[in-house]
Amino acid sequence: MAAKTSAGRFFEDYTPGQIITHAVPRTVGTAERALNHMLYPARHALYSSDEFARSCGLRASPLDDMVAFHVVFGKTVPDISLNAVANLGYAGARWLLPVWPGDTLRAVSEVIGVKENSSGTSGVVWVRTRGLNQHDETVLEYVRWVMVRKKDTSAPAPETVIPDLAAAVPADRLVVPEGLDFSRYDFDLAGEPHRRGDYAVGEKIDHVDGVTIEEAEHMLATRLWQNTAKVHFDVSARPDGTRLIYGGHVISMARALSFNGLANAQMVVGLNAGVHANPCVAGDTVRAWSEVLDRAETAAPGVGALRLRLVATRGGPPFELRGEDGKYLPDVLLDLDYWALMPM
C-alpha cells in the first residue's frame, strides 16, 4: 500500500534525454472559444467568427493560440513546476497546426538541460514540450526552464547540460497554417486599417485600456486550463496570504488588450522569449504596450509577419521597461517577444 499522492519531481529526478508523458488529455470545443472571450477582452476576428476565418482560407475559427498554449502548459505543471521555485523563461515556441473544435490535446516533454545551482539546494531544468492532437501531430512546441528544489541536498550534482537556444525563432521557420490567405482580408470587420507595412521597426504602441483583475477571474481561467498549482488557488500556500496569478493569465490579458492598435496581428505563430518580470495579484490593473521588433514575409498570399514585444504593466507610464540598474521596473509584469501573422 504505497503512498497514493505524488509530491512532484525534484531537481535530482530530471535527466537530460528523459521523456515525460503528461497526464489528462483534453478535448476542446467551441466552449473554449466563448470562455476565452469571457475571461479576456479578446476581439481578434479570426478567433471570433467562423465566417471571418473562412474568408481567410481556414475551415473554421481555430482555438485561440494562447489558449492552445495554456491547455498544453497546464498538463505539464504536475510534472515540471510543482516544486519549482521560479518560472525562469520561455523560448523557441512555434505553433505548427491550428487546433480545431473537437480536437483532443495531450503533452509530452523532453528534458534538454540541467544545471545545479552553486547553493546545492536547487537547480535549473530545461524542457522542450510538445502539444499533440488526436492524430499524434504536434500542434505546438516550446522550451521552458524553471528552477526546481532538490529533495536530497546531499545528492551529487549532475553533469551540467545547457541547451543551445536561439534568441529568436527565425522568420523562415515560422509555420503558416495551410490555406491561410489574407489577400481578401476585410479590414472593416477586423476593426483596424493597419497592414503589416504600416508598422515600422521601433514603433511603440500604447494599448490604452486596463483591466482590474479579480481573484475569481484568474482562478476560473487557470483552472480552465487544468493548471492546478496551489499558489494560484490556496491563500495558505504563501506566507503573505496572497494568491499568485498564473503568468499565462497575464499573457492572455495583455494579448487581448493589444487588439487596440494591433487588431490585425491575427495569429500567434512564434514566441521567441518570455519573462514574468514581477508577480501579479488580484487588484492589479493590467495595461499593455507593444514595440515592433522586426518584420518578415511569408509564402502565403497576403500574409506577412510582425515580431512584437508585448509588455504588461500594472501602472506607470508606458514604454518604460528597465531601471538604470538594468532590472525590470517593479510595475512591469510581462516582457514577451512573439511573431504574429498579419495582412501585408
Next chain:
Amino acid sequence: MAAKTSAGRFFEDYTPGQIITHAVPRTVGTAERALNHMLYPARHALYSSDEFARSCGLRASPLDDMVAFHVVFGKTVPDISLNAVANLGYAGARWLLPVWPGDTLRAVSEVIGVKENSSGTSGVVWVRTRGLNQHDETVLEYVRWVMVRKKDTSAPAPETVIPDLAAAVPADRLVVPEGLDFSRYDFDLAGEPHRRGDYAVGEKIDHVDGVTIEEAEHMLATRLWQNTAKVHFDVSARPDGTRLIYGGHVISMARALSFNGLANAQMVVGLNAGVHANPCVAGDTVRAWSEVLDRAETAAPGVGALRLRLVATRGGPPFELRGEDGKYLPDVLLDLDYWALMPM
C-alpha cells in the same frame, strides 16, 4: 506611421445618414446558452431545452434574445459609446429572426439624428443598429441614443435632426418566429400555469428574489459580449474608483429574475423603451418587479403577446418608480418596456 489606436468618435464625427460597419463578427454556439445560465438565474424553458423548443415548433432552442442583443450591442461600443457621457435610451427594438447555434452575428448602424447641447461641449446622437447573421438577414434592430463629447468645442453645431420615434412598437409589427406554435405548450415543464389571459392590464408582480452582484461576474458577462468600455473594467477610469456595471447586465438579471411570476413570457420580440435610471455597482442586490402594460394577439397558433414594464431596483419596496418630483427614485436601476410572446 500613423497612430495605431483609435480614440473613438466624437460628436462632430457623426452625420445623419452615415453608415457605420462595426467590427469583430462573432460566431455563437451552445456555450453561450450555458453561459447565460451561469451568469443569470435564467430558467425560461424555451431557452433551456432543445426538446421544449421543438415542442413549440422551433428547430432547436435559439440564443436567448437578450444575449443576441448584447452581442450586437457590444460590437457598437467602440464606434458609438466610447466617448459617451451617458446612455440615454433605447426604442423601437424588434427581434426579427431567431439566432441559432452556429450563426455568426455582425452589426451595422445608421446615424439617424444629431442635436448639439446648448453648452456646445457635447451633443446627442441617435443611431439605428441592425444585427445581421451570416446570410445577411437582419436578426434584430433597435434605436439607441447617447450623449457624446465634442473633441473640438469650436466646431460648428450641425443642423438638428431628431428622429420620429414611436412610443411603442405596435403589436401588429411584432415578428413571431416562423413555426412558433404554443397550442401544445407544456405548462408543467415551463414552470407556471399562467396564460396570457390570466394577466390583467395594470397587474403588478413582485418577482421576490434578489441577487447580490460581484465584480467578477459583471466583468465576465460584459466581456463575453465583447463590450470593452473601460468604465466596466478599470478602477482608475472613474474618480471614485468604482466600476460601473454594464446596463445590459442589469437587464438580463432582471429578465431572469422575472421568471418567478412570468415563466411563460418566453420570447422577447420587442423593446419599446429602456432607461438605466441609476448606476449599478458591485455589492448591489438586484431585485425586479413587473407591470402589465398591454395584451395582444398574434396570427401564430396559441401565441399571444404581453407588453410589460420590467423594473430593476437595488432595494426599497416594489412598485415604486418615481418620486414626487417625477424623477426615478434613487434605488431604481432600470425601467424597461418590452413585448413578450406567451401562450394564449
Next chain:
Amino acid sequence: MAAKTSAGRFFEDYTPGQIITHAVPRTVGTAERALNHMLYPARHALYSSDEFARSCGLRASPLDDMVAFHVVFGKTVPDISLNAVANLGYAGARWLLPVWPGDTLRAVSEVIGVKENSSGTSGVVWVRTRGLNQHDETVLEYVRWVMVRKKDTSAPAPETVIPDLAAAVPADRLVVPEGLDFSRYDFDLAGEPHRRGDYAVGEKIDHVDGVTIEEAEHMLATRLWQNTAKVHFDVSARPDGTRLIYGGHVISMARALSFNGLANAQMVVGLNAGVHANPCVAGDTVRAWSEVLDRAETAAPGVGALRLRLVATRGGPPFELRGEDGKYLPDVLLDLDYWALMPM
C-alpha cells in the same frame, strides 16, 4: 387574477405517493464539460478527453456524474427545498446511464415519507428523485430528505411514513455503463498508476491541495445548475449577511481535489450517504481526504469498484471527523459515501 409567484410547498403540502414533475428541462452540451473544468480543479481523464473515453469503450466523454446530479437536483429546488429549514441527507443514489452532449434532462420526484416534528411547526419529507433524458430513460435516481416548515401550524400531523433506506447501495446493484472496458486503460494518460487492488480497506488519503472559495465562483456554479435558492445569492436572505454555499459546490470541489490520489476513481456510480456537516462560506479554503470503505468487482472487463468516504474540510488536520461527543468537528464541511468505478 391569482397571485403569479409561488411561495413554494410547505410541510402539509406533501403526501406519500405524490408525484411532482419539476419544471425547466435543460439540454446539456460540451460547454458544461468545459465549465466543470473552469469551476473545479477537475482532471479525471474520462471526463476530459473524448479519445480517452473511447479507449475505455464509451462513444464520447459523458457529462461529469456530479454535474448530471447538480442539473437534476437544481430542478427540484423550487418544489422541494424552497422552504426547507435543513437539507438532512442523501441516500441510495445510482447513476444508471451516461449523459451525452445534446441530451435533455428533466426531473420527477415521488414523496416517499413524511414525519412531523414534535414541535408541530415543521416536519421531515423524504423524496425519491429521478433524472430522465429525452428518451424518458432514467439517468440517475436518489433519495433526499429535508426539514420543511409548516405554513399552517394548526394543520393536523399526517400519518408518519418513514422509508426503509439501505445503509449503502449493494455492489451488485451498481450499474456499469454499457461498453465500459478498462482492460486497455492508459495509466500514464490518466495520471496515476494505482489500480483498485492497490487500495486497502481502511486506507486513508490526504488529497493535499486546497482551494479558497470566492463568492463569484460559487454563485456562477450554482446558477449554472439552475439552482435559484435565495440563500446562495442574496446577502439579505440571512441575518448575518453571508451567502451560504450550495452543498453540491463543496461536493464537486472535494471530488475534483480527490484526483490527487484517486485519479483512477473515474466514474461515480453510487452515492450511499451524504451529509453537509457544517455550512461553507466564501473565504473558506476547501481541502479533502478520503477513506477506502469497501472494494467490489463488476462484470465489465477490467472494471472494479471502490467504496469511498470523501470528507471536505476548511482546515484542521486530515482524517479527523467527529469530536468526543460524536458530532462532526466544526471544520468538517462534507461527509460523503460513494462508489466509483476503477481499473482492476
